[in-house]
Amino acid sequence: xxxxxxxxxxxxxxxxxxxxxxxxxxxxxxxxxxxxxxxxxxxxxxxxxxxxxxxxxxxxxxxxxxxxxxx
Numbered sequence: 042x043x044x045x046x047x048x049x050x051x052x053x054x055x056x057x058x059x060x061x062x063x064x065x066x067x068x069x070x071x072x073x074x075x076x077x078x079x080x081x082x083x084x085x086x087x088x089x090x091x092x093x094x095x096x097x098x099x100x101x102x103x104x105x106x107x108x109x110x111x112x
Contacts, residue, residue: 055088062091074098 048056058080065073077095 058088059090062094066094070098070101074102 062073062077065076074095077091077098080091081095
């Protein structure tokens with residue numbers, strides 16, 4: 042937060058990303074994963090929460106594949 046009480050542009054961007062991720066997670070894991078991956082590709086400054094989410098999803102998908110399930 043800046044001294045005038047407003048959020049920085051970077052912080053507002055992060056909040057928008059997190060809100061979008063929450064909406065997509067409710068719709069379906071695959072949509073959220075694809076969107077998150079696109080955000081990371083577009084921006085080197087991906088939020089830590091987004092990166093943790095993507096890593097968790099990769100582990101889930103790898104587990105499904107290891108058990109012979111569908112992705």
